[in-house]
Amino acid sequence: MTSRFDEVIDRRGTHSAKWDLMEPIYGVSPDDGLAMWVADMEFRPPEAVQAAVQAMADHGVYGYYGDDTAYLDAIRWWMSNRHGWDIERHWIMTTHGLVNGIGLALQAYSKPGDGIVLFTPVYHAFHRVIKSAGRTVVECPLVEKDGRYEMDFGAYDALMTGSESVVILCSPHNPGGRVWSPDELRGVAEFAKRHDLVLISDEIHHDIVLPGYKHTPMALIEGITDRLVMMSATTKTFNIAGAHTGNVIIEDEALRTKFVDVMAGLGMSPNSFGLNMATAAYSPEGAAWVDEMTAYIDGNRKMFEAAINGIPGLSCMTLEATYLAWVDYSGTGMDEAEILRRIEGEAKIAPNYGPAFGRGGESCMRFNIAMPRASIVEACERLTAAFADLQ
Numbered sequence: 001m002t003s004r005f006d007e008v009i010d011r012r013g014t015h016s017a018k019w020d021l022m023e024p025i026y027g028v029s030p031d032d033g034l035a036m037w038v039a040d041m042e043f044r045p046p047e048a049v050q051a052a053v054q055a056m057a058d059h060g061v062y063g064y065y066g067d068d069t070a071y072l073d074a075i076r077w078w079m080s081n082r083h084g085w086d087i088e089r090h091w092i093m094t095t096h097g098l099v100n101g102i103g104l105a106l107q108a109y110s111k112p113g114d115g116i117v118l119f120t121p122v123y124h125a126f127h128r129v130i131k132s133a134g135r136t137v138v139e140c141p142l143v144e145k146d147g148r149y150e151m152d153f154g155a156y157d158a159l160m161t162g163s164e165s166v167v168i169l170c171s172p173h174n175p176g177g178r179v180w181s182p183d184e185l186r187g188v189a190e191f192a193k194r195h196d197l198v199l200i201s202d203e204i205h206h207d208i209v210l211p212g213y214k215h216t217p218m219a220l221i222e223g224i225t226d227r228l229v230m231m232s233a234t235t236k237t238f239n240i241a242g243a244h245t246g247n248v249i250i251e252d253e254a255l256r257t258k259f260v261d262v263m264a265g266l267g268m269s270p271n272s273f274g275l276n277m278a279t280a281a282y283s284p285e286g287a288a289w290v291d292e293m294t295a296y297i298d299g300n301r302k303m304f305e306a307a308i309n310g311i312p313g314l315s316c317m318t319l320e321a322t323y324l325a326w327v328d329y330s331g332t333g334m335d336e337a338e339i340l341r342r343i344e345g346e347a348k349i350a351p352n353y354g355p356a357f358g359r360g361g362e363s364c365m366r367f368n369i370a371m372p373r374a375s376i377v378e379a380c381e382r383l384t385a386a387f388a389d390l391q
Contacts, residue, residue, distance in 0.1 A: 005296045006041050006372050014293045025341050026350040033348040034379050041239040041370035046289040049238060052280035065272035076280035083216045091249050094270040098204050098231045098246040099125045105229055106133045109198040110260040115164035120358030122173045127358060138164055140357045147317060149176040151184060153191050160195050167197045172205045172215060172321035175357055175366045179213040179320040189224040200229045206288050207237040209321045210298045234278040245274030297323045300369045306382035312390045323370035330363035347382035
């Protein structure tokens with residue numbers, strides 16, 4: 001049976017960062033290369049989202065967005081029905097994506113020179129925004145155990161100096177694909193309280209959870225509300241990242257007021273396209289699409305992991321969430337230059353390279369597997385051929 005996700009969509013020449021910047025950055029031509037780096041999908045969003053954009057185009061007047069009640073209630077419906085988390089409208093602030101939300105939160109809850117704690121390796125944009133804001137990255141390395149990442153809070157406590165003001169959690173984890181357990185989340189909450197840190201929980205991947213796993217919102221962990229900043233978005237879930245629309249959800253009034261003041265000082269207001277798309281996405285039709293999409297990604301995962309783990313010296317962490325496969329090549333004994341020659345030069349694939357994700361990522365690569373099954377088959381064949389001498 002053919003899936004809607006099997007359609008191959010040509011994105012070349014469409015101002016796609018993933019495809020049109022691949023050759024300048026990697027030297028891999030989009031004409032015969034595979035783009036597996038930027039974290040967006042090769043799938044069209046649900047028809048409800050397409051219809052919302054079409055309705056705006058048909059109307060033809062693109063003014064300021066007004067009454068946002070339906071938008072806020074769509075978010076509330078989604079969080080309650082999909083995540084068991086009941087929220088209020090006034091807790092929600094709309095940002096221009098969650099990287100923007102992180103930047104605003106750093107302004108609200110820290111000062112230049114402060115330490116910002118990351119559990120590394122972790123999403124590379126966190127590092128960039130922290131450094132650009134004049135703050136200091138404090139790396140707490142994750143521990144790899146039995147092929148998955150875990151946390152070592154005893155070691156992290158010893159790394160704290162008292163200059164830290166914020167800790168950022170990526171939940172589910174990018175790039176390791178972990179769905180943190182409630183006990184692990186309680187450990188993060190206690191760590192934040194011990195060191196008097198504002199806890200930012202970036203949960204942008206919370207809907208892309210694969211069969212057999214369950215995501216727990218940090219907001220459902222007891223005793224953390226007074227220091228918790230929750231972040232979520234439709235953009236990753238529904239492949240509408242170009243809308244640059246994210247949500248910062250803060251229950252605590254004092255914490256929320258600080259964030260709102262920073263937003264007001266920058267004169268921020270939301271993008272009407274993003275709000276209309278998000279409202280359409282957070283719906284029963286959107287929920288059915290997500291269920292179908294995650295099942296499809298799981299099929300891609302099984303195929304990709306089997307191929308990678310079949311190459312001597314390469315190992316792939318088992319994905320629990322996200323569509324980003326984390327591959328360790330340290331077992332090959334090859335240096336980065338040789339790996340690049342094989343991946344880019346022979347396989348003609350562009351992944352993300354691990355050093356950008358911080359400590360623990362030095363011998364790793366991140367591959368985006370949110371693509372039609374035929375492209376996954378092609379990627380597996382190319383990678384197997386590029387390392388054929390190791391078979």
